Structure formats: structure tokens, C-alpha cells
Amino acid sequence: MWISGTIGEGDASHLAIIEPYGSTVNVQVLGAGATTFHAAEAGAWVTVDPGQASPGQPACIEALLTERTVLAVRVFLGAQCGPS
Numbered sequence: 001m002w003i004s005g006t007i008g009e010g011d012a013s014h015l016a017i018i019e020p021y022g023s024t025v026n027v028q029v030l031g032a033g034a035t036t037f038h039a040a041e042a043g044a045w046v047t048v049d050p051g052q053a054s055p056g057q058p059a060c061i062e063a064l065l066t067e068r069t070v071l072a073v074r075v076f077l078g079a080q081c082g083p084s
Helices: none
Strands: 002-008 013-018 024-029 036-041 044-048 058-066 069-077
Touching: 002 024, 013 058
Parallel strands: 024 069, 036 069
Antiparallel strands: 002 013, 002 058, 013 024, 036 044, 058 069
């Protein structure tokens, strides 16, 4: 599934994503580099350090849902999902 919104609070293990209509989705960040973070650079997506994610930054997250846990697979910083 894809989640689009603005990064709220977060740390090395989770991110809170505030969706456009105000609801918050808590997303678990997987350890050992299993969740990757990307940013656009010179017209291409490059892998970046997770520490570059900051509150207020737009993000599009590719995630998996397992029962009630949302697991981040890839986080695209500075991007929104879908049409704008």
C-alpha cells in the first residue's frame, strides 16, 4: 500500500505520517537497512540516510500491512503519492 503525507514525529523505529485530511498513520521502520529512504537528486532517486527524514517534510511511503502493523518498505522524501 502507499501512504502519502507529512512526517510528524519519528525516530529510528517509527514515523508518524500525517495524511492530507489530518489522520495520523504510525509506520514502523524496519531495522538493519530493511527500510530504505530515498530522495530525488539530479532527476533520479538516490538512497539517503534515514536521518534526513524530518518533521514537516512531505513523504510517500511504500508499506506492508500485517494485521494492525504498518511496515515501511521504502520512504520517498520530499514527494507525495499519486496525482497532485
